[in-house]
Amino acid sequence: MAEHGGGRALVEAIGREFAEFEPPAAATTGDGPLDWPGYAEQRARAADRCGSDESVVCGRAWLGAREAVLIAFDFGFLGGSVGQEAGARIAAAFERARELRLPVVSLVASGGSRMQEGIRALRQLQVIAHACLLTRRERIPHITVLRDPTTGGMWAALAAAADVVLGLPGAAVAFGGARVRGGTDGEEFRAEGKFEDGQLDRIVPEDELPEQLTELVELLHPARLPRPPEPAPVPAALTAGTPARSGLESLRRARAEGRPRAREYLEAYFERCFEISGDRAGGRDEGMICGFGDRDGRTIAFAAQCGTANAPAGFRTAARLIRLADQLGAPVLTLVDTPGAANDAAAERGGVGPAIAEVFTAVAEARVPVTTLVIGEGGSGGALALAAPERTWITSDAYFAVIAPESAAAILKREEAEVPELAGLLRIRPEDLVELGFARGIAR
Known part of the structure; x- marks a missing residue:
C-alpha cells in the first residue's frame, strides 16, 4: 500500500x-x-x-x-x-x-x-x-x-x-x-x-x-445498531465471594492485588474489542479503557476504570466514548474501579472538576441505556461519574463510598485506629449498597 x-x-x-x-x-x-x-x-x-x-x-x-x-x-x-x-x-x-x-x-x-x-x-x-x-x-x-x-x-x-x-x-x-x-x-x-x-x-x-x-x-x-438498543447485559462476576463481614473487609477485598481488573472483565465479556484512546484535547490516561466490543453479534461501547486515580484526560475520554455511543446508538457498559479522581496539582491544572462534570453530563444525557458494574474501588465522585442511575450492579469484592474511610478520619480528626469503625458507619459493603438503593444487585 x-x-x-x-x-x-x-x-x-x-x-x-x-x-x-x-x-x-x-x-x-x-x-x-x-x-x-x-x-x-x-x-x-x-x-x-x-x-x-x-x-x-x-x-x-x-x-x-x-x-x-x-x-x-x-x-x-x-x-x-x-x-x-x-x-x-x-x-x-x-x-x-x-x-x-x-x-x-x-x-x-x-x-x-x-x-x-x-x-x-x-x-x-x-x-x-x-x-x-x-x-x-x-x-x-x-x-x-x-x-x-x-x-x-x-x-x-x-x-x-x-x-x-x-x-x-x-x-x-x-x-x-x-x-x-x-x-x-x-x-x-x-x-x-x-x-x-x-x-x-x-x-x-x-x-x-x-x-x-x-x-x-x-x-x-x-x-448492527438498531434503535432503541437493548441494555448491555450485566457481566458475570469473576469471583464468587461470600458477603463481607465488615466495611473494613470490603476495603481489603477491593484493594487486594490479586482480584480481577477491568481488562480481565472485558476479555471475558467480549469476543473482540476495538479500543479508542485520547480526549482529543491534549491528553491520554491509560487508567481508563474505552472502546467498542462485540458480544453475541451486538456492538456494545465500554468505558472501564483500571483501579488508578483517573486524570482529567481519562474522564474526558470516557465522556467522548459515551457521547459517541449515544450518537451511533450503541448501549454502554461502564466498569467502575478507582480510589478516586486524581487530585494533585497537575490534575487541577488540567481541569479535573470540569472533566468529571463532562462524564456526569454524558451519562445523564445519554438516550442509549448505560449499564454499570462496580468491580473494585468506588471512590467518591470520580467513581460515581461513570455509574448509571438505576442500572448499577456491584461484585462481592467491591465497595462504594462517599469518601475513603482514611480520608473521613482525617477530616473528622480521628485516629488511624478508628478507620475500621468509620468504614462500618459509612456502610460501604455491597450488601449495604443494595439495601440503601444504590446498587440493584450483587453480580454472581
Missing part, C-alpha cells in the same frame, strides 16, 4: 469491488477562479501523472462482510490539495453515505486548501465540515486514516472531526505544513506525537490497516 499511490489503487488495496461514484459536474475551467497563470496546465500534468482528474477518488467498496464509502486522497495530484471540485466530491460522498447508510472511511494525505483557487478553495472547509455534521446527525460513523502528510484544512475540517482517528506510523500531522512553519519536524508534528497528546485513537502499521478498518466498519456499521 503505497503512501503516495493513486487514490483508486489505495482503495482497491483496502477494500474489494470498489465502485467509483460519478463525480459532480466540474466547476473549474481554464486557469480557475483566480485566473492563476498555468493552473490548467498544472492540473493536466497532474492528471497524466496520477491517472485521475482530481486529488480525491470516492466510491463504495466491501470491507469484509460490510460495505463502506471510501474517500481517498492522492498526494501526487497537486499535493492532495482541495479546491472546488475536490470539495464537491467529498461532500457528495458523505451525502451518498447518508443515502446508503454506510460508514465513511477517509484516507487522507493532503497539504490543505489549493492556493491556486484562493478563497473558493478555502471555503471548502466549511462545505466539508457541514457534510460531516449532517452525516453525524444521521448516526453514520466516520473513520479516518492519517497518511503522510495530513496538514492544514483537511486535518482540521475533515480528519480531526472523525469519530475514530487512526494514523500511519511516521505520518506528518499538523495544522501547518513543514514549509509553512519552517524548521524541522519534532515528534509533536507526527502521528506518534498526536497519539501521545490524545488526538489520535491509535497508530496502525500499513499492513494491519485493512484488517483494522474491516473490524471497525463491522463494529460501527449502522445495520
